[in-house]
Amino acid sequence: EAGVAQSPRYKIIEKRQSVAFWCNPISGHATLYWYQQILGQGPKLLIQFQNNGVVDDSQLPKDRFSAERLKGVDSTLKIQPAKLEDSAVYLCASSHAGTSSRNEQFFGPGTRLTVL
Amino acid sequence: QKEVEQNSGPLSVPEGAIASLNCTYSDRGSQSFFWYRQYSGKSPELIMFIYSNGDKEDGRFTAQLNKASQYVSLLIRDSQPSDSATYLCAVKDYGQNFVFGPGTRLSVLP
Numbered sequence: 723e724a725g726v727a728q729s730p731r732y733k734i735i736e737k738r739q740s741v742a743f744w745c746n747p748i749s750g751h752a753t754l755y756w757y758q759q760i761l762g763q764g765p766k767l768l769i770q771f772q773n774n775g776v777v778d779d780s781q782l783p784k785d786r787f788s789a790e791r792l793k794g795v796d797s798t799l800k801i802q803p804a805k806l807e808d809s810a811v812y813l814c815a816s817s818h819a820g821t822s823s824r825n826e827q828f829f830g831p832g833t834r835l836t837v838l
Numbered sequence: 839q840k841e842v843e844q845n846s847g848p849l850s851v852p853e854g855a856i857a858s859l860n861c862t863y864s865d866r867g868s869q870s871f872f873w874y875r876q877y878s879g880k881s882p883e884l885i886m887f888i889y890s891n892g893d894k895e896d897g898r899f900t901a902q903l904n905k906a907s908q909y910v911s912l913l914i915r916d917s918q919p920s921d922s923a924t925y926l927c928a929v930k931d932y933g934q935n936f937v938f939g940p941g942t943r944l945s946v947l948p
Contacts, residue, residue: 763941777934813881
């Protein structure tokens with residue numbers, strides 16, 4: 723089965739510019755996650771979708787970050803305007819829905835963002 | 839705020855030795871526990887998950903869970919230089935909420 727797809731793989735922008743990332747989860751996975759991973763740290767959850775509804779966006783900086791998953795499949799994450807501290811790898815992951823203890827996440831390759 | 843803690847390392851072990859990685863978590867409602875390996879510049883990949891107290895073995899890897907102590911560990915037997923990576927502990931509650939620790943860098947010396 724195809725894995726989680728993300729694009730672009732790399733992006734360099736100047737501060738105050740805007741940027742968008744795209745993610746296509748594994749087919750059939752209802753739950754989609756966006757994480758921010760700063761160098762040397764573990765992934766930090768930004769937003770979690772179940773189908774096209776938001777489950778958790780408590781750590782999403784809503785003044786500059788937005789995300790959508792309109793048809794319950796692929797998703798976009800946008801930053802506008804970007805700050806220097808947004809430089810990180812943005813990871814998308816997906817999993818099956820439901821509360822099974824065995825539901826694991828599968829990660830995409832990530833988008834490495836550099837803000838100059 | 840749910841927290842997952844790990845020693846950041848680096849943890850250095852000689853080739854062939856046992857590497858022991860530890861993780862503690864704050865939420866007693868946590869249901870399942872995952873160990874991911876992340877090579878530099880790559881995305882995390884799942885090594886093992888465990889949800890019952892005790893040990894779970896898969897090849898050279900053994901995960902150990904003690905819910906009373908809120909502690910989970912990963913043992914890597916016969917460590918190889920290719921095991922050198924960052925190991926992330928992730929904790930999931932009854933829903934679909936995952937919280938990751940900061941990771942432990944492991945270096946296996948030839």
